[in-house]
Amino acid sequence: MFATKSVADDLAGAAPIKGRSLWADARARFLRNRAAVAGLIVLLLVAAFALIGPFIAPWNNEDIDWNVLGNVAQGGRPSLETGHWFGTDALGRDLFARTVQGTQISLLVGIVGALISVIVGTLYGAIAGYFGGRIDNVMMRIVDVLMSIPYMFVLILLLVVFGRSLLMLFIGIGLISWLDMARIARGQTLTLKGKAYIEAAVATGVRPFTIILRHIIPNLLGVVIVYATLLVPSMIIYESFISFLGLGVQEPLTSWGALINDGASEMNNGTLWMLGWPLFFFVITLFGFFFVGDGLRDALDPKDR
Amino acid sequence: MSAPLLETRDLSVTFKVARQGGWPWSPPRELQAVKQASLRLEPGRTLGLVGESGSGKSSLARAIVGTVPVSDGRVLWRGEDIVSMDTAAQRAHGRHVQMVFQDPLDALNPRMTVGQIVAEPLRTHFPDLSKEQVRAKVGQMMERVGLLPALINRYPHEFSGGQCQRIGIARALITDPELVVCDEPVSALDVSVQAQVVNLLQELQREMGLALLFIAHDLSVVRHISHRIAVMYLGRIVEVATASELIANPRHPYTKALIASVPIPSPKAERARHRPVLEGELPSPMSPPSGCVFRTRCPIARADCADATPAVMNIGNDHLVSCPYHSSTEASPL
Ligand SMILES: Nc1ncnc2c1ncn2[C@@H]1O[C@H](COP(=O)(O)OP(=O)(O)OP(=O)(O)O)[C@@H](O)[C@H]1O
Ligand code: SF4
Ligand SMILES: [Mg+2]
Numbered sequence: 001m002f003a004t005k006s007v008a009d010d011l012a013g014a015a016p017i018k019g020r021s022l023w024a025d026a027r028a029r030f031l032r033n034r035a036a037v038a039g040l041i042v043l044l045l046v047a048a049f050a051l052i053g054p055f056i057a058p059w060n061n062e063d064i065d066w067n068v069l070g071n072v073a074q075g076g077r078p079s080l081e082t083g084h085w086f087g088t089d090a091l092g093r094d095l096f097a098r099t100v101q102g103t104q105i106s107l108l109v110g111i112v113g114a115l116i117s118v119i120v121g122t123l124y125g126a127i128a129g130y131f132g133g134r135i136d137n138v139m140m141r142i143v144d145v146l147m148s149i150p151y152m153f154v155l156i157l158l159l160v161v162f163g164r165s166l167l168m169l170f171i172g173i174g175l176i177s178w179l180d181m182a183r184i185a186r187g188q189t190l191t192l193k194g195k196a197y198i199e200a201a202v203a204t205g206v207r208p209f210t211i212i213l214r215h216i217i218p219n220l221l222g223v224v225i226v227y228a229t230l231l232v233p234s235m236i237i238y239e240s241f242i243s244f245l246g247l248g249v250q251e252p253l254t255s256w257g258a259l260i261n262d263g264a265s266e267m268n269n270g271t272l273w274m275l276g277w278p279l280f281f282f283v284i285t286l287f288g289f290f291f292v293g294d295g296l297r298d299a300l301d302p303k304d305r
Numbered sequence: 306m307s308a309p310l311l312e313t314r315d316l317s318v319t320f321k322v323a324r325q326g327g328w329p330w331s332p333p334r335e336l337q338a339v340k341q342a343s344l345r346l347e348p349g350r351t352l353g354l355v356g357e358s359g360s361g362k363s364s365l366a367r368a369i370v371g372t373v374p375v376s377d378g379r380v381l382w383r384g385e386d387i388v389s390m391d392t393a394a395q396r397a398h399g400r401h402v403q404m405v406f407q408d409p410l411d412a413l414n415p416r417m418t419v420g421q422i423v424a425e426p427l428r429t430h431f432p433d434l435s436k437e438q439v440r441a442k443v444g445q446m447m448e449r450v451g452l453l454p455a456l457i458n459r460y461p462h463e464f465s466g467g468q469c470q471r472i473g474i475a476r477a478l479i480t481d482p483e484l485v486v487c488d489e490p491v492s493a494l495d496v497s498v499q500a501q502v503v504n505l506l507q508e509l510q511r512e513m514g515l516a517l518l519f520i521a522h523d524l525s526v527v528r529h530i531s532h533r534i535a536v537m538y539l540g541r542i543v544e545v546a547t548a549s550e551l552i553a554n555p556r557h558p559y560t561k562a563l564i565a566s567v568p569i570p571s572p573k574a575e576r577a578r579h580r581p582v583l584e585g586e587l588p589s590p591m592s593p594p595s596g597c598v599f600r601t602r603c604p605i606a607r608a609d610c611a612d613a614t615p616a617v618m619n620i621g622n623d624h625l626v627s628c629p630y631h632s633s634t635e636a637s638p639l
Contacts, residue, residue, distance in 0.1 A: 017456060019458045195411055197411070197412050197414045199367075199372050203370040203402070204429055204430075204480075214417075
């Protein structure tokens with residue numbers, strides 16, 4: 001009764017045995033999932049591309065190669081000799097350097113959006129759900145109101161009124177990204193609140209905020225992480241859409257959306273590489289996030305204890 | 306007489322339940338989970354609390370440990386009302402009253418190690434203890450409840466149900482409480498493990514001088530470990546007496562039915578005995594019957610039972626029963 005056989009066998013020394021946490025279990029399950037691991041590798045490669053790219057690119061992303069300018073369709077082709085590995089854009093700027101730049105911005109937008117949603121949304125939802133009653137009512141009505149605002153419209157308005165800047169873009173995305181997360185976190189918190197371990201903590205006299213941080217949040221985290229990995233691509237898509245409308249980041253900064261927009265407008269001139277490269281990175285990154293998100297979901301709640 | 310360790314006086318617990326299909330502003334219905342329950346518990350003693358599912362046992366226990374609001378009445382701790390204490394004092398009081406739960410796995414945070422779980426009350430009430438002191442105390446407590454201290458870094462899902470219940474008991478006892486409320490602590494365990502856990506609780510009670518409020522839905526376990534037993538039906542306490550008195554001389558018709566439902570180990574005696582079996586369902590606590598709440602299922606109910614809530618009568622020997630016809634029950638042909 002005291003301990004199972006195998007546990008008793010481990011007990012040669014009196015040193016405490018390391019337990020298998022649910023996190024460790026989940027990691028093992030995730031690593032067994034081939035698609036998820038492949039997705040993770042792709043994402044790591046894309047991240048490495050964004051980080052290392054500036055140091056290996058032969059051209060700067062702002063410099064115009066005057067040699068190709070009049071003749072982009074021929075001279076601006078991807079080639080190893082000219083150093084334009086991905087070719088150039090319609091203005092004769094190096095597409096490799098521009099794609100690295102766009103990848104940085106797009107990943108940044110996605111990750112910042114997801115981070116805001118994780119931090120703000122989780123805390124907000126957990127507090128609303130834990131305290132319940134009137135606090136919950138007020139907090140969630142605020143979320144409802146914010147959600148009912150057509151955020152694209154507001155975001156575009158923000159960008160038009162305050163000017164296009166990276167900061168405005170982050171503010172706009174930060175304003176909306178946490179709303180869904182708050183709802184998800186609140187719903188999960190309501191379920192967790194019925195658990196006896198929460199009651200035990202309350203009965204002992206643990207303070208409410210300690211309970212939220214110690215008991216609620218760690219048990220929410222599985223769902224939150226899964227949702228956040230799926231949120232990164234949707235943030236990237238929002239940004240791309242805005243850039244596609246010509247309202248995104250400002251030149252010489254660029255993003256996948258802006259590059260795809262530029263490439264698409266040149267499609268009839270026989271310079272498909274301008275569309276192809278950014279689109280390629282955009283697509284593999286989205287798939288990478290989807291696979292990783294799926295893998296995390298399977299790994300984190302097989303039958304959520 | 307000095308004040309008992311714990312006393313409840315006319316304690317009521319009312320839940321507000323949103324009306325189904327109602328408007329958001331229509332007032333919620335009231336569900337009286339506990340109505341005017343009065344109990345006493347002396348230090349170092351065990352009070353058994355029995356009643357069928359939904360009779361309000363857990364609600365009463367929660368009101369005592371302070372996890373549901375008391376709608377009326379008082380909870381006295383050594384004569385001092387804890388309901389009217391301020392929040393900080395109530396939190397500090399948590400050190401003296403701990404709880405053990407029915408579903409042992411549900412009562413342990415799956416993301417925390419056993420050591421962290423057992424240490425939580427200690428860290429809450431004695432924040433000045435050093436890491437080593439906490440660790441040493443947790444190790445001692447684990448040993449005391451029959452767990453190897455080397456398992457301190459394991460997680461709850463790596464243990465069996467009985468072991469999880471031991472962890473829960475260790476957590477409850479680490480602050481050296483005076484009262485432990487055990488809400489059906491063995492109902493969810495295998496029969497073979499139940500006796501071990503009950504024995505452990507009794508042993509610890511003797512060593513540490515604990516008072517226990519031991520909740521169960523039938524008398525089979527409670528009768529052996531309780532000094533006094535209270536019987537609950539639909540939120541009301543219908544009979545209280547010492548364990549031996551209650552078993553030998555039950556007065557309330559509901560208590561009689563409960564006793565009859567505990568099987569006797571010998572088949573011969575089992576067949577020979579007369580068993581008044583309860584018919585019908587427990588009425589809804591939202592709309593309890595008028596007068597005596599047991600009258601819809603009482604074998605000896607009379608017309609005037611619907612008129613008024615029966616008063617609690619002391620029939621001697623500290624035996625309390627709330628049925629005016631308790632002595633006529635023998636004569637009544639069942
Ligand atoms: N938080 C709550 N909100 C609304 N109603 C509740 C709540 N908790 C309990 N109840 C209701 O109060 C009544 C008594 O419940 P309680 O859990 O106290 O009974 P119990 O005797 O412990 O039953 P069991 O043996 O099933 O544990 C039930 O009708 C239940 O539905
Ligand atoms: S008061 Fe009437 S209904 Fe209630 S238990 Fe006694 S006899 Fe039965
Ligand atoms: Mg219960």
